[in-house]
Amino acid sequence: MIEERLVLKKTAIEKINELAAALMEMGTLIAPVQEAVGANFKTIENPQEVSLDFYNTVLSPKFVFFPQTENFLSYQIAKPFTNAEPVELAITPVFLFGVRPCDTRSFAILDRHFEASSIVDPYWRKRRENATIFGYAFALDTPPDNADFYSMLGIHAADTEGSDIFMVRNDGELLLKSITSKGEQLLSELTLLQETSSDDENYYTEYLARGREYKTRTLCLEQETAAGKFEEIFYNNDFWGKTASACLSCGICTFVCPTCYCFDICDETMFKKGTRRRVWDSCMFTDFTLEASGHNPRTNVFQRLRQKVCHKYSYSPRKYDVISCVGCGRCVRSCPVNIDIYSIVSSALKI
Numbered sequence: 001m002i003e004e005r006l007v008l009k010k011t012a013i014e015k016i017n018e019l020a021a022a023l024m025e026m027g028t029l030i031a032p033v034q035e036a037v038g039a040n041f042k043t044i045e046n047p048q049e050v051s052l053d054f055y056n057t058v059l060s061p062k063f064v065f066f067p068q069t070e071n072f073l074s075y076q077i078a079k080p081f082t083n084a085e086p087v088e089l090a091i092t093p094v095f096l097f098g099v100r101p102c103d104t105r106s107f108a109i110l111d112r113h114f115e116a117s118s119i120v121d122p123y124w125r126k127r128r129e130n131a132t133i134f135g136y137a138f139a140l141d142t143p144p145d146n147a148d149f150y151s152m153l154g155i156h157a158a159d160t161e162g163s164d165i166f167m168v169r170n171d172g173e174l175l176l177k178s179i180t181s182k183g184e185q186l187l188s189e190l191t192l193l194q195e196t197s198s199d200d201e202n203y204y205t206e207y208l209a210r211g212r213e214y215k216t217r218t219l220c221l222e223q224e225t226a227a228g229k230f231e232e233i234f235y236n237n238d239f240w241g242k243t244a245s246a247c248l249s250c251g252i253c254t255f256v257c258p259t260c261y262c263f264d265i266c267d268e269t270m271f272k273k274g275t276r277r278r279v280w281d282s283c284m285f286t287d288f289t290l291e292a293s294g295h296n297p298r299t300n301v302f303q304r305l306r307q308k309v310c311h312k313y314s315y316s317p318r319k320y321d322v323i324s325c326v327g328c329g330r331c332v333r334s335c336p337v338n339i340d341i342y343s344i345v346s347s348a349l350k351i
Helices: 013-026 099-116 122-129 181-189 198-213 224-233 237-243 252-256 300-319 332-333 341-350
Strands: 008-012 029-036 038-045 067-074 094-099 131-136 167-171 173-178 261-270 272-282
Touching: 008 013, 008 198, 013 029, 013 094, 013 131, 013 173, 099 122, 099 300, 122 131, 131 198, 167 181, 167 198, 173 181, 173 198, 224 300, 224 341, 237 300, 237 341, 300 332, 300 341, 332 341
Parallel strands: 029 094, 094 131, 131 167
Antiparallel strands: 008 173, 029 038, 067 272, 167 173, 261 272
């Protein structure tokens, strides 16, 4: 259970770059930046780059804790593998700034995979321990994107869960409230922030309450029922065939997804030097399940799409007691053929 710390500070929106500069002096700042295709999180070199004028980023910020490419070992060809040297993490404090509620919730879901199982991923854990997360509420005066459905999964537009500090915009000001002791400590160190009034406190509290009433697409979804339904229709090839009829198996839905974590371990060698690394992979790729014998249990596109959907709505609830989806809508917005996982779930529940 999250322990809420009642420390509320504020700053002017026009001084966000000053706040960014202060955070950069304390560690690495990763924040939204406007790019040609939309906003994305990146490591900030210039505090003037930081922008809070975005709906949501194109890519999720999961790469902060789970990089797309990550080296584990370096070694010499033809020498004993016992001589291999692990690649040590250069850990510094990281400030992840401007994360929407659906994305802050995704980190807790991935924690269950990388930390709650019998084998703990030390790379994930170290990055999580050294990060401070600034959550950022959605704007309640504008309608949600048509692709979003986080309300269906119990996530609110101003949901503080998963944040160390949660931010709410109030016209020309930004209100920042500490949610954890880590956030409380950081706010006390940021001397450029201003004290708040009772009006600010009331606005912040009311905004969080309004966030619970703000609705994206939603349907009545009970986790146990959904898991059972996808088990029931697993062999319904007619349903899955129609569902995947347009799918290109391009994998973009898994790469933009904040809760997909498939990866491959590969070795790259050159000039008698080798590196073992982890790289993102996708269950939507043809060769994801290709065995050394040449046999592939998922040769058809519908089998791979079924795997992705069932993993999120059936396997994950059974194993980790949580649906591995946060309704951010990225897979829907990015799909080149407009496949909508919300519609898949809705249709499945009606069978």
